[in-house]
Amino acid sequence: MARLEDEVLEEFFRRVEGDDQVDDRVGAALRSLFAGNASPKAEAIVELIDTLSEEAIT
């Protein structure tokens, strides 16, 4: 079922990248994160989002 998992992930990235309310860099960063770790921990995801959010504010 790796195929379904890949399809779900791809659709997930596509939706994130297509969301105007989400920083464009988030989708690419998530792709990179999931490419390096199939099941990243919550902390890694939070760090990624926090970093990009802080950069976006400042």
Place this chain on the structure above:
Amino acid sequence: MIQIEEMWIEEFRGIRDLHLALDGECFAVWGPNGTGKSGVVDAIEFALTGDVSRLSGSGSGGVTLAKHGPHVHRRDDPAKARVSMKVRDTSSGETSVLTRTVKSASSFTLELDLPAVRTAVDRASQHPEITLSRREIIKYIVATPGDRSKEIQALLKLERLGSVRASLRSAKSKTAATLKALNKSAEDARRSVERHLDVPSLLASEVLAAVNARRSLLGLDPMESVDDTTNLSADAGGGAGGSGFNRDSGLRDIDALLASVTDENGCAGSAGRLEESLRALDDNPGILEALKTRGLIEEGLAQVIDEHCPLCGIAWADGESLQTHLAESLRRSEQAAATRSAILVEAKQLTLDLSAVAGLAKSVRNIADRLGDARVTAALDEWVDTIDVSSGELANIDGIVACRGVVKAEPTLSPEGVFAELEEFRGRVESTPDQTAADEARTFLTIAQERWSARRSAVAAERAADAADKTAQAVYEHYCGAQDEGLALLYQQVQERFGEFYRAINNDDEGEFKASLEPSAQKLDLHVDFYSLGMFPPVAYHSEGHQDGMGVCLYLALMEQLLGEEFRLAVLDDVVMSVDVSHRRQFCTLLATFFPDVQFIITTHDEVWARQMQRSGLVAKNRQVHFLRWNVDDGPAVMEGEDFWDRIAEDLDRHDVSGAAARLRRNLESALAGLAEELGGLVPFRAAGGWDLGELMSAVKGRYGKLLKAAAAAANSWNDEDARERVEDAKQKWAAASFLQESEQWAVNPAVHYNEWANFASEDFRPVVEACRSFLDLFRCVNCGTQVHVSRTNGRDESVRCTCGAISFDLVGK
């Protein structure tokens, strides 16, 4: 994927030495319970995975593959316990012999180490689900929606979907918690500015009025506007001594700190609510313990197989009492989980309120330090430290329980006597010499700027946290949407195929059957149609046999999704024992027609079922093994599948007429019993069965004759010349074969004593054999090799046909 051509089992489980020739085709292993059939299933699983789940799964109670995998006589010699399989990679067609021993169970050898075969074996080893037992199929059907979701997602290897979703959900919770804390920090920073400026709000007009009043005293130009980046103390000076001391502002800070003790919107209120939530533990002290042992109990409940507790080994009165006890413990722990969540929410709020108090205490501490009051400085340092330490403890249940008494007694965690100190300190501050107007204005503006900057930083952090939280929320929702849609599509495909398979088995009485697999959150509801009366859980109205059938159908639909074209091998270990006899033919047809490329290896203790597999063409005559009995020294006594006509010919070649006649009669009885069942032939009722050859022959002949008459009548009613000719041809062949058989039947009449055969020469007996064979051949299709059967719909005979349809006589007239 692989298919199995041959296998050799040596000194493994209950088998001493067994060779099976499967030739990559469907294969049946049948025999009474306790004859070693499951040893074959274990051997296949072991050869592919290096494991035997029955020896390592829940309830195995100290049994291990290393110790108990070898035959009991070879238990000290695991190297002798081995399984070899000649496997074929279905993609490349290459074959090699795989061997695995219990001694080196974690690895296997290939006689010809062909990369394609090794890859195929590795792939198969990742799919232990190709072996299916009844215990496994039924769990998909009778499981709770939550467990079903887990089981099916595990089967489909979708755990990663769940783990990613959990990580994203956790990330969302963390960003939300961070935002909540930073909301509070920004609010505290705002209040700090308001308190210092002594204004009711931070409206620009209010801020400008307070600031410009001091700027005017210093002879500075008034500010006309203010925003986050405005320097409120611009041009006011202030020197290197920092913000300095401003008496009025300091007094307001001290008053705010003193007021915090009784502020119902602050620590006092949140500590009260925390205490209220903690009372649930007082009402039921076991909840806390249940919470700690929840995970352990869940594991234990899953492993209960008898009256012995799998966690502590204590024997209960019976397994049911033990399960009830563990289920009750789990229920208590579910209450505990809800209680824990409520406690943590209140504790988090108290932490935030304490953080505000610590902020105030730091402000006052700076004033005390500025005024050189070491005692107050030390007391406030201690207070801030206490809050820091306690905030850490308030993050978990054990810590909350540990500091419950302290929080209840003093919600702000203030050191003893600090308020008396603060009251005295306030008096000292109040009595400090009046500052000059210029000094008061200057310190006012520098402190204002300091707090204005702090507020700006807090608001910036809050904005970043808000953006992060919104992003995390959106990311989580996008994942949920993508996953839910993906799974919904998958489950829709599964439910359609599941329904299709089940209808194929039960088209006579449940031709309108449909199923519904509905995913929701972490659950998967299964509802099935019951005679068009509504959709219900499978266990609601369907019999155990129907549930078994559903289990296999759902399994097949799932495997089809999981492996697609790679679904080429499945081991069904006694999985359809509850399916009633009248539906087994359709079950065989299902396997043969929907999965023509899959090698099914099927075990059963049911002889009728075994013969059905053969008659339906699912399993060839020479692709089965009959386990007759078992003993510890020899293992199973087996009779491999054979073409009994060949064996009879061999008997006659050896001039063993007695053996040939006995074999002929035995197999004729078996074949005619099967035909009587397939055609609906009637025999005299006997509760214990046991019809003799003559009764079975009469039943088959009589029934087939009537069927041909009905077919002729139907053909006439439709004026179907082609059908008429085919029926006529069949009738003539039937008449000729019957005549021949009747003329020779005396030779196999039960009344003929074995001794009389001794007077026969082989050549005398061959015509008898040929007559019987010609008769049986009437009922077998030369195309597909299956026997004819009567096809029924809603209890009505519709046609006589073989599986492929090459033989087909309609019975329904105009």
